[in-house]
Amino acid sequence: xxxxxxxxxxxxxxxxxxxxxxxxxxxxxxxxxxxxxxxxxxxxxxxxxxxxxxxxxxxxxxxxxxxxxxxxxxxxxxxxxxxxxxxxxxxxxxxxxxxxxxxxxxxxxxxxxxxxxxxxxxxxxxxxxxxxxxxxxxxxxxxxxxxxxxxxxxxxxxxxxxxxxxxxxxxxxxxxxxxxxxxxxxxxxxxxxxxxxxxxxxxxxxxxxxxxxxxxxxxxxxxxxxxxxxxxxxxxxxxxxxxxxxxxxxxxxxxxxxxxxxxxxxxxxxxxxxxxxxxxxxxxxxxxxxxxxxxxxxxxxxxxxxxxxxxxxxxxxxxxxxxxxxxxxxxxxxxxxxxxxxxxxxxxxxxxxxxxxxxxxxxxxxxxxxxxxxxxxxxxxxxxxxxxxxxxxxxxxxxxxxxxxxxxxxxxxxxxxxxxxxxxxxxxxxxxxxxxxxxxxxxxxxxxxxxxxxxxxxxxxxxxxxxxxxxxxxxxxxxxxxxxxxxxxxxxxxxxxxxxxxxxxxxxxxxxxx
Numbered sequence: 001x002x003x004x005x006x007x008x009x010x011x012x013x014x015x016x017x018x019x020x021x022x023x024x025x026x027x028x029x030x031x032x033x034x035x036x037x038x039x040x041x042x043x044x045x046x047x048x049x050x051x052x053x054x055x056x057x058x059x060x061x062x063x064x065x066x067x068x069x070x071x072x073x074x075x076x077x078x079x080x081x082x083x084x085x086x087x088x089x090x091x092x093x094x095x096x097x098x099x100x101x102x103x104x105x106x107x108x109x110x111x112x113x114x115x116x117x118x119x120x121x122x123x124x125x126x127x128x129x130x131x132x133x134x135x136x137x138x139x140x141x142x143x144x145x146x147x148x149x150x151x152x153x154x155x156x157x158x159x160x161x162x163x164x165x166x167x168x169x170x171x172x173x174x175x176x177x178x179x180x181x182x183x184x185x186x187x188x189x190x191x192x193x194x195x196x197x198x199x200x201x202x203x204x205x206x207x208x209x210x211x212x213x214x215x216x217x218x219x220x221x222x223x224x225x226x227x228x229x230x231x232x233x234x235x236x237x238x239x240x241x242x243x244x245x246x247x248x249x250x251x252x253x254x255x256x257x258x259x260x261x262x263x264x265x266x267x268x269x270x271x272x273x274x275x276x277x278x279x280x281x282x283x284x285x286x287x288x289x290x291x292x293x294x295x296x297x298x299x300x301x302x303x304x305x306x307x308x309x310x311x312x313x314x315x316x317x318x319x320x321x322x323x324x325x326x327x328x329x330x331x332x333x334x335x336x337x338x339x340x341x342x343x344x345x346x347x348x349x350x351x352x353x354x355x356x357x358x359x360x361x362x363x364x365x366x367x368x369x370x371x372x373x374x375x376x377x378x379x380x381x382x383x384x385x386x387x388x389x390x391x392x393x394x395x396x397x398x399x400x401x402x403x404x405x406x407x408x409x410x411x412x413x414x415x416x417x418x419x420x421x422x423x424x425x426x427x428x429x430x431x432x433x434x435x436x437x438x439x440x441x442x443x444x445x446x447x448x449x450x451x452x453x454x455x456x457x458x459x460x461x462x463x464x465x466x467x468x469x470x471x472x473x474x475x476x477x478x479x480x481x482x483x484x485x486x487x488x489x490x491x492x493x494x495x496x497x498x499x500x501x502x503x504x505x506x507x508x509x510x511x512x513x514x
Contacts, residue, residue, distance in 0.1 A: 012044035019044070020053065028054055029090035032083070051078045060444040061085045062497060088497065091514040092446065092470050095477035100486075101187065103509040104167035106178055108154060108201070112218070113165075113178060115200040116152035116418075118266030123415035124354035125372040125388060150417035150436075150491030153503055156206040157494035160184050161240065161247070162501065163192065163206045164509055179204070179213070181240065181249055184499065184511055192249045194236060200264075202233065208276040210307075211238040211249065214257065217316070221261055225288065230261035234316050235272075235279065237307055237331070253311040255331035257281055257303075271355065271421070277362035278334075279305040280397070284349060297350055302337040304360065304367070304397045335397040345403045347371075347393050356390075356412050357421055365398040372412040386429060388412060413437060419492035433465070436491050444497035445471050450488055464488040466500065468514075479512070486510045 011022065011034075023031070031054055035045045044050070055064050055078075063081045091098055108114035122129045155164035162182040170180040171191035179192040194213055203214040213236045220229035237252040262268045262285070272281040285299040311330025318324065342348040347369045349355055354371040361368065375387040390412045395403035411426035413435035423437040424447075433451040440447050447469045453462045466484045467476045478484075479500075487493060487502025487510045494501045499513045 010038075010040060012040050020050075023050060023053060024057075026054075027089075027093075028058060028082070028086045029093075032086040032090070046079060048078045051082045055082060055085060058085055058089060060441075060446075060497075061089070062444065065443060088514045089470065092468055092497065093474075093477065095468060095479055097479065097483060097512050097514060099513040100483065101511045101513070102486075102504075103164070103182065103511070105154070105503075105507045105509060106165040106167050107507070108165050108178065113196050113200055114154050115202060115216070115264055116154070117202050117271070118269050119149055119152065119417050120269070120353050120415060122351075122353060124352050125356070125374050125412070125414040127374050129352070150419055152203075152418050153490050153492050154201065154204065155503070155509060156204055156211075157184075157501055158206040158208075159496070160498075161206060162509065162511075163204060163211060181211075181247055183247060184501070188246075190247045190249065192238065193251055194238070203272070205272070205274065206240065207274060209240045210252075210274065210276045211240055212236070212272075212274050212279065213238075214270075214272065216262070216264060221319075224263060228263045228265075230263050232256065232261045232316070232319075233258050233270075237279075253307060253309070253331045254314045254316060255279075255305060255307070256315045258283065271358060271418075273358045273360050274307070275360055275362050277306065277308045278360045278397075279307045279331075280358060280360045280367055281305075282355070282358055284353070297339075300339045300342060300348055302342060302347075302367075303333055304335040305331050306334045307331045337397075345393060345395050346405060347395075354391075355421075356415065360397075365396055366394055367397050368392060368394045370409075370412065372414065374414065385431075386434075388414065388429065390425075411435075416491055419490065422492070434462075436464075437493055439493055439495055439500075441496040446497040448493055448495055448500050449476070450491070450493045450502075466493065466502075468500075470497075483512055487512060 031045050035042045067076050165178045166180050169175050170189045171177040176195050176197045177191050178196050179194050181190040199215045201215050205212050216231040216233045221232045224230045235257050236254045239250045239252050268285045270283045283301045313325050354373050356372045357370040359368040371391045373389045390409050392406045392409040411429050413420050413423050424440040426435050434454040436450045438449045449467045451465050464484050466479045469476050486504045489505035490503040499511050501511050
């Protein structure tokens with residue numbers, strides 16, 4: 001600025017309309033830097049009206065969505081909201097982190113409290129169906145090497161809440177209540193009233209403030225044949241609700257997920273989903289028939305339950321079923337699809353599994369099945385030429401109606417374990433990066449992506465990369481390798497605009513806060 005009356009005109013001295021034009025060209029972290037120039041600048045850039053105008057440029061930020069952007073609102077701490085949003089989006093945009101917190105996991109697999117559902121050893125999304133992450137040339141030179149899969153993980157995240165088994169029990173009065181609910185923002189744990197005595201957990205999932213724990217009895221219930229025994233499998237449902245500043249988990253109901261039971265092995269598999277009202281589970285079991293022909297195809301079925309009504313009845317304590325309540329009182333089956341019905345809708349997997357996700361929509365009373373197939377001859381030797389075919393099939397689970405099938409419907413990552421089945425749809429398939437899992441915070445327009453570099457050179461080591469993108473047209477930024485090594489150990493990430501969550505190979509849940 002030129003001199004006027006013996007002194008220079010500072011930016012805050014500009015007319016208001018000119019100052020607002022300048023403010024509109026600044027990023028939120030630039031405004032935070034301007035506040036440190038001088039007292040005059042601090043007063044101008046900390047004005048509630050100016051802060052409100054700046055925050056309107058970040059309508060997706062969680063704190064902004066929770067308030068009405070009116071400068072005169074007396075009950076809103078604009079300075080606190082501004083500091084929080086400015087710090088977070090500065091870190092998101094530049095790939096830096098503010099804080100790293102680690103939560104050790106209990107050794108549930110070693111103590112027999114965790115027996116995860118077996119993963120697919122063959123999937124159509126991989127070239128030739130084989131599950132490996134190395135280039136074809138490397139793989140063919142090491143035929144004795146075991147194809148690589150990420151191990152299943154025993155935790156679930158949804159909207160700021162994390163369910164897992166901490167190393168130290170939260171409920172001292174009930175040490176067999178091994179699961180806990182963690183409020184990631186406050187780092188406070190709350191016990192979950194699920195007693196694991198005589199049980200082992202197969203899977204757990206938190207969604208729509210509804211927690212479902214799928215488990216089996218440790219003792220076999222009866223013999224399947226001369227070689228195998230089956231264990232009864234159940235699901236326990238809990239309501240997760242906020243009570244003031246704390247969280248409470250209350251038992252809602254329990255139901256038996258399979259009429260006969262399943263052998264606890266790596267071959268009989270099931271995959272499920274749920275919302276607050278319905279629960280759907282798909283079963284895939286090897287055919288144990290002594291005969292040949294079509295009977296050798298796997299046994300498949302799909303069931304949908306209405307879980308909206310609470311019930312104190314627990315079928316696990318009533319093997320004979322004599323105390324079973326009347327139909328529709330508590331969880332009850334509303335739809336069953338045999339393999340014939342699945343075949344007619346085009347979602348039966350047969351022995352060539354391509355299933356990637358299962359989604360239940362209680363509003364439309366429909367199920368959506370997504371599948372993924374590697375196109376033959378594309379990218380087998382050259383990772384830059386990879387091509388996958390994603391297919392979506394939607395059909396009603398109540399009433400009659402047509403099913404909708406969409407071919408080449410978006411991009412999905414190849415199957416690398418059950419964790420990749422939770423991935424969001426990818427924006428695009430990139431050369432030299434093999435996608436593993438994407439997480440999208442749609443309201444904040446923030447995308448988190450776990451990928452693996454994919455080189456064909458014999459002397460080059462592939463490595464994991466965690467990337468962040470803000471906005472629809474933003475650029476990818478990568479986190480530091482030291483952070484990536486901690487959160488990518490199990491091939492699974494979760495989170496939103498506030499943090500990215502993963503698991504390290506040291507059996508720790510790692511929360512990286514922006």
